[in-house]
Amino acid sequence: MKAIIIIPTYNESKNIVRLxxxxxxxxxxxxxxxxxxxxxDNSPDGTAGEVKKLQSRFNNVHLLTGEKAGLGVAYTRGIxxxxxxxxxxxxxxxxxxxxxxxxDVPRLMAEIDKGADFVIGSRYVLGGSIPKEWGxxxxxxxxxxxxxxxxxxxxxxxxxxxxxxxxxxxxxxxxIDFSELGxxxxxxxxxxxxxxLVLKASITEIPVDFIDRTEGESKLGxxxxxxxxLNAWWIRFDSLKTFLKFAVVGASGVVVNLGFFTLFxxxxxxxxxxxxxxxxxxxxxxxxxxxxWTFRWRKTKDRARIRGLKFNAVSFLALGVSxxxxxxxxIFFPEVPPQLHQLVGIIPATLLNYFLNSYWTFxxxxxx
Ligand SMILES: Nc1nc2c(ncn2[C@@H]2O[C@H](COP(=O)(O)OP(=O)(O)O)[C@@H](O)[C@H]2O)c(=O)[nH]1
Ligand SMILES: [Mg+2]
Numbered sequence: 518m519k520a521i522i523i524i525p526t527y528n529e530s531k532n533i534v535r536l537x538x539x540x541x542x543x544x545x546x547x548x549x550x551x552x553x554x555x556x557x558d559n560s561p562d563g564t565a566g567e568v569k570k571l572q573s574r575f576n577n578v579h580l581l582t583g584e585k586a587g588l589g590v591a592y593t594r595g596i597x598x599x600x601x602x603x604x605x606x607x608x609x610x611x612x613x614x615x616x617x618x619x620x621d622v623p624r625l626m627a628e629i630d631k632g633a634d635f636v637i638g639s640r641y642v643l644g645g646s647i648p649k650e651w652g653x654x655x656x657x658x659x660x661x662x663x664x665x666x667x668x669x670x671x672x673x674x675x676x677x678x679x680x681x682x683x684x685x686x687x688x689x690x691x692x693i694d695f696s697e698l699g700x701x702x703x704x705x706x707x708x709x710x711x712x713x714l715v716l717k718a719s720i721t722e723i724p725v726d727f728i729d730r731t732e733g734e735s736k737l738g739x740x741x742x743x744x745x746x747l748n749a750w751w752i753r754f755d756s757l758k759t760f761l762k763f764a765v766v767g768a769s770g771v772v773v774n775l776g777f778f779t780l781f782x783x784x785x786x787x788x789x790x791x792x793x794x795x796x797x798x799x800x801x802x803x804x805x806x807x808x809x810w811t812f813r814w815r816k817t818k819d820r821a822r823i824r825g826l827k828f829n830a831v832s833f834l835a836l837g838v839s840x841x842x843x844x845x846x847x848i849f850f851p852e853v854p855p856q857l858h859q860l861v862g863i864i865p866a867t868l869l870n871y872f873l874n875s876y877w878t879f880x881x882x883x884x885x
Contacts, residue, residue, distance in 0.1 A: 519549070519605055520551050520552065520606065520607040520629075521553070521579075521599040521607070522540065522553050522611050523596065523610055523611070524536070524553065524556070525584060526555055526564045527564075528564060528736075529613035529732075530563050530566075533564055534571065536619065538819050547626065548578075554581060554595055555578070555581070556582075556583070556591045556592070557582050557583075557596075558585035559585065565582050579598075587701035588705060589704065591704055593649060593705070596608055606631055606686070606829045607684055608684070609683065610683045610685070612682070614733060615730060617727070618724065621638055624723060625638055628721045631721075634720070635683065635710075635720045636720075636722075637677055637710075638682030638683065639676055639680055640680065640725065640726075642676045642724050643724060645724035645727075647659055648728060663677060666678035666679055671881060675720060676849060681706055693716070702738070702745070703737060704748035713741070737856050752873065762810060763811050766803055766811055767867060768849065770800075774863060775856055777794065778795035779789055779856065781794060782855070792840055792844075792858075796839045796859075796862070796866070797832070800835060803870075804828050807874070824878055827878040828878050831877070839865070841862075842866075843862040846858035
């Protein structure tokens, strides 16, 4: 089999030469036809020049250059080149900064040999690790990204969703429309994993130690983090249509809530009683619309009755949050019309309501 290790680089001149040598050393003990494709975005530090020098020594080293447009864009270009021009059977993703150990490459390849379609060098399965020297902040950052991908996007079954060390069969990649992924930065890793899950690829995680880089700096930016979170929501909703339906239901809930609240006030009901009544009615109407319209297609584990019970538990909590906000605002800002307090109370309750219902009540069951 022909395997292409794609290494995206931006200012990695201090790492790339050493890494290419280390990989060549590992390749010598392997039976497959192993290649390296460096995708460099015109790094100002001359990374591409270093690679070119090595190309005269190694004929399995390839270079693709382009404008800097993000990690995902670089990978998309690299994968297309590996498949169309280099005839890859397997494509690896690997960082240039030695965070991924070259000696793990044969281990990932061995899983492909055993039949896996998508092998992840995983930090979060038993035996894998993140750097011991990482402080609480970096640990939390890494964990947070993974939690967003697993629980917000819903990729529950993969322990390390954000890993950048993977081996993927070309047969899987060929069925993915990369122009549809809609991501430019680090979110690419999660978007690609999601597509592999949609295609029912056989996914294997093997433990790796993730090593802290010693040369150069991380390129992860704020833009990447924002795109990462938006992408997770996007995956959760699966499509624009589901998202729009959810938004329409949410908007209708606001109208129902405030409409009934006003109705109860005009009927002379005390505002502290009118508020929870209106909240409850809108929660129920939202549930019914989401159940029978927005998420109708979702296969869930529970029967409708259990789902109804779970939903009631969630509603009760959401009602508490919404009503608590209403009461607090009424006490602190008595001069503001009560409708406004009621409106603001909807915000935290909606977030909680959606999250718990999506993750628990309407949790999608996996068919695998
Ligand atoms: N071509 C290209 N490579 C990138 C870009 N952003 C990051 N990289 C490379 O992707 C790999 C992982 O990036 P790194 O900054 O180490 O991310 P971190 O490990 O999450 O901090 C490294 O080899 C980077 O040089 C980019 O925009 N374009
Ligand atoms: Mg790194």
